[in-house]
Amino acid sequence: MITKTSVSPARAGGTLFSILFAVSLVHLLNDTIQSVVPAIFPIVKESLQLSYTQLGLIAFALNATASILQPAIGFYSDSKPKPYLLPLGMAATLVGVLGLALAGSFSVMLLSVALVGIGSAVFHPESAKIAYMAAGQRRGLAQSIFQVGGSTGQALAPIMTALIFVPLGQFGIIWFTIAAAAAIAIQTYTARWYSSQLRLRPAKRKLQQTAPTTTGSRRQVRFAVSILLLLVSTKMAYLAAITSFYSFYLIEHFQLPIGQAQWIVFGFLFAGAVGTFFGGAIADLWGRRNMIWFSIIAALPFALALPYVNVQLSVLFSIIIGLTIMSSGSVTVVYAQELLPGKVGTVSGLFFGLSFGMGGLSAAALGMLADATSIGFVIKLCALLPLLGLMTILLPSDTKLKQWSSQAEQSQVNL
Known part of the structure; x- marks a missing residue:
């Protein structure tokens, strides 16, 4: 007898929300732990006597590790x-958390x-693939459920500073070993489901490996991917700039305390x-390119x-910008x-890896620029x-994208 979690979404045509919520929860835990790094910047800048450049290099070390490894892991998987x-991967994160608490x-x-970066490098491409497999026909919604966990985890960083690290200091990070242990347990569950899906559809995997990897002409697809990479990079x-340095700007420009x-x-x-969650669901109805356009223009x-x-x-503008600019993330x-x-794993690894890499490079460069000029200038x-x-x-328009997708599906049938 096949259990509910053993049914292939592709066969059933449905969306497996239990799996999506599981990977989203781990995404929340993973990105909460990652967010500990910028969250402790105001604390360790004083306790370890660090410069803005050193803070930027710490952010770079986290993001560069994940950036380099994620595309490779996605391609391999x-x-x-x-x-x-x-x-x-989450076990590596657990060791990293202990190191942060005691550093x-x-x-x-x-x-x-x-x-911590190594743990994230393993998590993102493989979990994005799980979300894709569990999506059924609702890929935008599924990717939003997956990514909203990460966005929520990132959002917890400033709260952790105000409620945990200001009163407890750097050693307060030790509490996040509980989050890492919980993530390991949930990842064991999702890995078991993932493994069962691989056994259920070997023929489909073989077809995907032999299918063409482009839909329109190679030049058109490369150009479109290049534009997407530029959008993600900027x-x-x-x-x-906002997550690592905007709090310093607020403190300096408006004389606000760290907590505020x-x-x-x-x-x-x-x-x-919030924007991440609703953006994917709306894009399923409104169109991918339209949603990306909205996130920029608004x-x-x-x-x-x-x-x-x-x-x-x-305060008001920060909320509006966050809601709109991140609505196209998934x-x-x-x-x-x-x-x-x-090439779901490769694409997911590339884009998540680029996100980490650009975040790290930008933090390092902006930290150096802030030391050379000022936070206000940055x-x-x-x-x-x-x-x-x-x-x-x-x-390309959504109509063109659908046309290319139909051509790719027909090519798979002809194989």
Whole structure:
């Protein structure tokens, strides 16, 4: 007798919400742990006497590790899936959390965040593939459920600073070993389901491996993927500025205490989590490209004005920007997956890896720039980044994307 969790979504045509909620919960735990790193910046800057450049390098170590490994793991897992890498990756994260709690130097901090980065590198491409497998016909919604866990975890960073790290200090990180242990347990469950799906559909996996990986002409697809990568890069650079340095701007410019500044950043990130969830569901009805367009156009005027408004409007504008600019996060990944059918792991690893890489590079570069100029200059400069989102106009229309997808499906049938 086949249990409910053994039914293939492709056969049943349905969406397995139990699996989607499981990977979303682990995404929340994983990204909450990741978010510990920028959350402790205001604390360790004083306790370890770190410069803005060193803070940027810590963020870079976390993101660069994940960025380099994620595409490689995604590419490898497309041909040789390894479900039980998922709990092993979270074990690396657990060791990294212990290191962060006990680190007494800059070098130990770097090593610890690298271990957390390794855990994330394993988690994202493989879990994105699980979400894809469990989606049925509702890929936008499924990817949103998966990514909203991560967005929510990121949103918790400023709250952790205000409620945990300000009163408890750096050692308060030790409590997050509980989150890592819970993630290992859930990953064992999802890995078991993933493994059962691989046994149920060997023929489909073989077909995917032999199917063409492009839909339109190679030049058109490469160009569209390049535009998507540019959009992700500029968005992550902007998010790095907000999550790593906007609290310092608020503290310096408005003389806010650390706790209040972190709550404003939380408003931005929590609104982003809401936008991530609804963006994917709306895109299933409205279209992928339309949703990407909306996320840029709706956020742009508020992003440009943010450095020049008073503290009250800063709160309001931060919420509006977070809600809109992050509403296309899951949509961009699904759009790319449909551009490159049969390479879900590779695409997911590439885009999540790029997100981490650009976040880390941007944090490091912006930290150096802040030391050389000022936090105010950095925030004003980054306000211009969403302008590059206007490149969305060059993406193929949803009608064209569906046409290419139909051609790819017909090619699979002809094989």
